[in-house]
Amino acid sequence: MESVEGNGTGRGNLQLVVSELCRIQELVRQLELHLHAPDTSVDLCRALTAQIFALTDRSIGFVAAAHSSDAPTTPSSTSSSLSGVSDQPFRTNTKKRKATARWTSQVRVSAAGGAEGPVDDGHSWRKYGQKDILGAKHPRAYYRCTHRNSQGCTATKQVQRADEDPVLFDVVYHGQHTCRPTGGGGGGRRPPTNQHNPHAESLLQSLRAGLAVDADHGGLNTSVCVSPPMTSPSMASPVASGSNGGPTMSPYPAGAYTEWPLDGDLQEVVSVFTAVSAPSMDYLFEFDPTFDVDAPNFFM
């Protein structure tokens, strides 16, 4: 669980993260250039976004490693900590597994056009729970991959309607898809090949603008904020079909959505915080189950 090549101290990882993020920024810049080109290859853009995503994931690994090396000693109780979960990220006998996620990504999506929930991300999810969260106005819905039983895919996600803006949803992904998208396209609606996305430009601009690295105050702030310039009608998604809203308040400080400190209890998370309008979602974030980074063993 701590086999990052250049590990040792979290500080080294921090520098790595910074350089990775700079690289991400550069890639975004390139992507933007391509988008300005009159006749841009979608595949090229996809490749770039894939790289961006890969680097993001890599940074997650660095941050996670930094965390585990920065705070290797768990203070009090001996029964707590990560004992016994190193090999089985999700499948333990317990019903709870806080802070054991191997791969976490946070995304803010918009249910543009008044849809009931955020857009489909290309995978098929099955809702297995819903909970009123303390301090949140809206309940949090829990999803896991439909192929969990058939293929042992451990990917899960949590969807929660944003507090102050019901059109936005915070989606937290845990784990990676190990399932193979069955024939017809990943459990369903994989959108048709993307054409040049007219919204991508502004999206990327926002993305670039929101990409901020602040490695100065002990912690690391990594935030990606993308504001959709428009809302467009789009298909609803199976997400958040639950209807009973619970009376609660926001878990996040109001107005602080664009910056999530990485320390604190954000377990091994890089907050890729995006507000992506529906049609752009697939364009930017395609959670390919076979998605892999060149340095795969960050969390092992």
Next chain:
DNA sequence: TGTATTTGACCAGG
């Protein structure tokens, strides 16, 4: 009839 969702209960971490 099979599959997905809803919902209350259970469980463990903090």
Next chain:
DNA sequence: CCTGGTCAAATACA
């Protein structure tokens, strides 16, 4: 003890 994550029976839907 409180809270969040998961389970599983009941229910809804195609």
